[in-house]
Amino acid sequence: MHELSIANTLVELVEQQLPSHSDSKVRSVRLRIGALSCVHRESLEFSFELVTEGTLLQGAYLEIESVPVTVYCPVCDAVEPLEGIQSFRCPRCQTPTADIRSGRELELHSIEVDTVPV
Amino acid sequence: MQPRILEVRTQILKKNDELARAMRQEFEAAGVLVLNLVSSPGTGKTSMLRETLCRLLEKGYRVAAVVGDLETDNDARRLAESGAPVRQIMTHGMCHLEADMVKKHLAEWDLNSLDFLFIENVGNLVCPTSWDLGESLRVALLSVTEGEDKPLKYPGLFNTSDVAMITKIDLADVCEFNRGKAIESIESVRPGMRIFETSVKSGLGMNEWIEFLQRARSQRLSKIELQTT
Numbered sequence: 125m126h127e128l129s130i131a132n133t134l135v136e137l138v139e140q141q142l143p144s145h146s147d148s149k150v151r152s153v154r155l156r157i158g159a160l161s162c163v164h165r166e167s168l169e170f171s172f173e174l175v176t177e178g179t180l181l182q183g184a185y186l187e188i189e190s191v192p193v194t195v196y197c198p199v200c201d202a203v204e205p206l207e208g209i210q211s212f213r214c215p216r217c218q219t220p221t222a223d224i225r226s227g228r229e230l231e232l233h234s235i236e237v238d239t240v241p242v
Numbered sequence: 243m244q245p246r247i248l249e250v251r252t253q254i255l256k257k258n259d260e261l262a263r264a265m266r267q268e269f270e271a272a273g274v275l276v277l278n279l280v281s282s283p284g285t286g287k288t289s290m291l292r293e294t295l296c297r298l299l300e301k302g303y304r305v306a307a308v309v310g311d312l313e314t315d316n317d318a319r320r321l322a323e324s325g326a327p328v329r330q331i332m333t334h335g336m337c338h339l340e341a342d343m344v345k346k347h348l349a350e351w352d353l354n355s356l357d358f359l360f361i362e363n364v365g366n367l368v369c370p371t372s373w374d375l376g377e378s379l380r381v382a383l384l385s386v387t388e389g390e391d392k393p394l395k396y397p398g399l400f401n402t403s404d405v406a407m408i409t410k411i412d413l414a415d416v417c418e419f420n421r422g423k424a425i426e427s428i429e430s431v432r433p434g435m436r437i438f439e440t441s442v443k444s445g446l447g448m449n450e451w452i453e454f455l456q457r458a459r460s461q462r463l464s465k466i467e468l469q470t471t
Contacts, residue, residue, distance in 0.1 A: 137252065209401075
């Protein structure tokens with residue numbers, strides 16, 4: 125359950141983005157998670173709900189965008205998406221490659237907050 | 243109330259990543275090669291590490307280890323039998339080590355007086371994946387009793403590792419371990435990965451492993467010297 129550690133860090137990070145002394149409520153949090161990051165979506169959602177209780181993030185919607193794994197193939201000289209994470213081969217020419225270009229993301233992309241009109 | 247979108251675009255584990263980067267620089271400046279050992283529970287990390295510590299000590303290297311477990315300091319005591327300084331990190335339920343935990347437990351050691359530092363992670367093939375500990379090399383261990391397809395089941399961890407080690411190779415026949423299939427699984431999730439096959443009990447593969455460590459350390463050091471001159 126390392127998702128709990130990630131959720132805790134995430135709350136801390138989101139709170140840092142909010143203007144100080146504000147009580148802006150966070151509506152949604154958008155993440156980009158790579159298929160290789162070993163994060164279990166449901167566990168993260170569950171942990172997020174748990175750790176946001178009583179914070180400005182309480183009730184916020186957690187939007188998770190899955191980032192596919194892409195690799196660079198030196199033979200095709202192209203970045204290609206992997207068909208599965210069990211086989212690191214170029215899907216076009218089957219050359220083995222460990223040159224990963226995306227798929228390890230564990231990124232806080234953006235947050236949506238309610239702002240009080242001045 | 244007007245909703246507003248704030249773009250952040252930052253790594254969630256940024257704090258850990260930054261600390262790990264600073265630790266890596268500190269390790270490199272001190273000339274210590276740091277290895278992060280990861281595997282499932284029962285693969286034989288502690289036995290392998292104790293044997294590695296003993297062999298490096300015999301060769302005159304200055305070695306130390308930190309070991310992570312949920313509870314008990316049993317592993318630290320087992321490792322200390324080698325004569326090397328060892329510290330136990332008790333995570334009390336946490337399934338992986340994070341950079342600040344390692345940093346805290348290194349505080350009393352002078353890194354300049356070490357050649358090798360080993361970090362034995364909590365036995366787990368999933369959770370340690372995302373936490374950089376500032377290591378020079380990550381070593382994923384797999385024992386012959388576990389099944390040849392383990393790398394395919396846990397591609398994330400094997401993929402982020404630099405070296406793979408198949409342990410308890412002396413039991414391969416009894417376990418009907420298919421060596422070719424295991425190597426194929428590792429190659430499949432991390433093409434070109436360096437693979438060691440070892441047995442602490444029979445000593446098989448241990449010389450190659452120790453020589454690799456010595457070479458990795460001197461290569462790392464000469465790389466740093468090249469950068470600074």
